[in-house]
Amino acid sequence: MRILMITGDQAEDIEVLYPYYRLREEGFSVDVASIERRPIRGKVGYQINVDLSVKETDPSRYIGLVLPGGRAPERLRLDKDVLDIVRFFFSNDMPVAAICHGPQILISAGVIRGRRLTGYPGIRDDIANAGAVYVDEPVVVDGNLVTSRVPSDMPPWMREYVGLLKKSL
Secondary structure, three states, X not given: OEEEEEOOOOEOHHHHHHHHHHHHHOOOEEEEEEOOOOOEEOOOOOEEOOOEEHHHOOHHHOOEEEEOOEOHHHHHOOOHHHHHHHHHHHHOOOOEEEEOOOHHHHHHHOOOOOOEEOXXXXXXXXXXXXXXXXXXXXXXXXXXXXXXXXXXXXXXXXXXXXXXXXXXX
């Protein structure tokens, strides 16, 4: 039971670490992927080890995807391999969790039209312009997608995501 987390430099440290350990606590293995296979630095300076590059990632090995926020999604959304991985999860109706600026990757992947989701309030217009409905709530579940706004929303975000993962097994 493997989960893929895609993140990069300047990620919101706690939005990487909290789901990483919460999912491991539930018995899932979590692989961290980034543009390059090298340690990354979060916004507040935590070093986060990367297990593999997105180029070498086979999304069919995973049952779920997590997209933390911070500044990392700005760069990740420009990478074709990242977008292809996201599209794989959506085309196979697999559980996806995104928080804060993480939905920027979903926008660039073109997978949110007609969906309800939330994210950091500063990307509310981007979500709406991508054809989705922005909802200002701590957690929004729409089919296979679980989204949240900010770090203080992480407990309900992970509760809903873990529940979705378990239901999909």
